[in-house]
Amino acid sequence: MKKSWYDYLWIASALYLALGFFNILFAWLGLICFFVPLIIAIMRGNKAYCNRYCGRGQFFALIGGRFGLSRKKDPPKFLKSKWFRYGFLIFFFTMFFLMLWNTWLVFDGVRELRQVVNLLWTFKLPWHWAYHESAIAPWVVQFGFGFYSVMLTSTVLGLITMLLFKPRSWCVYCPMGTMTQLICKVKHGKNV
Amino acid sequence: MRDKIRQSKRAEVEQDVCVACGCCVKVCPLSAISIKRGVYAKVDTNKCIGCSKCAKECPASVIMITEVSE
Numbered sequence: 001m002k003k004s005w006y007d008y009l010w011i012a013s014a015l016y017l018a019l020g021f022f023n024i025l026f027a028w029l030g031l032i033c034f035f036v037p038l039i040i041a042i043m044r045g046n047k048a049y050c051n052r053y054c055g056r057g058q059f060f061a062l063i064g065g066r067f068g069l070s071r072k073k074d075p076p077k078f079l080k081s082k083w084f085r086y087g088f089l090i091f092f093f094t095m096f097f098l099m100l101w102n103t104w105l106v107f108d109g110v111r112e113l114r115q116v117v118n119l120l121w122t123f124k125l126p127w128h129w130a131y132h133e134s135a136i137a138p139w140v141v142q143f144g145f146g147f148y149s150v151m152l153t154s155t156v157l158g159l160i161t162m163l164l165f166k167p168r169s170w171c172v173y174c175p176m177g178t179m180t181q182l183i184c185k186v187k188h189g190k191n192v
Numbered sequence: 193m194r195d196k197i198r199q200s201k202r203a204e205v206e207q208d209v210c211v212a213c214g215c216c217v218k219v220c221p222l223s224a225i226s227i228k229r230g231v232y233a234k235v236d237t238n239k240c241i242g243c244s245k246c247a248k249e250c251p252a253s254v255i256m257i258t259e260v261s262e
Binding site for chain 1: 209211212213214215217227228229230231232248249250251252253254
């Protein structure tokens, strides 16, 4: 099957994670993965982002499928249940807004910049090497750390479920996928 | 003369639990699957030969291969 340019977007995803090790400001680029699927779902009413352009999904398919790192087992039933998917969506966005709140506190001068990456919402990893003193406002840098934490956490979760189940198991409970599907359902109503 | 009943295989999607990720679309050799309005995967039964590639790829394991009479 002939490959298209978008079949190589896994390189962008891998590069994104790598760049965050060197300069945390690159984390802002991750907003593309947030806004593009939403814009496509709202404007066009489909999941073209998941279906074609998701570099992360391609990355999991590559290392889990072609490189054989996945057990390729059926996921447990709860993973695809609506309760879990919507529950995880709510949890994920609660934590996301908490991250935005922390950014606001830095913007407001209430809290100082914390140069840590919060992995799995629990482990605070030192990440000071990715921050280079500059004239950039501390809240911009704080958002970088926060957003990179979100991206790294979801990648780690995706890698764990890739190993245990099928390569793209992350797609089953990906909050962006759940949300865009929900948007499509609402947009099309009974016509689906 | 009696009509011969042929058995063949088809992919069937559990549409209410499908996450519409599109993994099945990518592996189908006959382009028999499409994502309907970003909500679920739909199999074109006229094209599907039941090769089961989509069922193996589906991360949610919601595609079954069933035998149908023709």
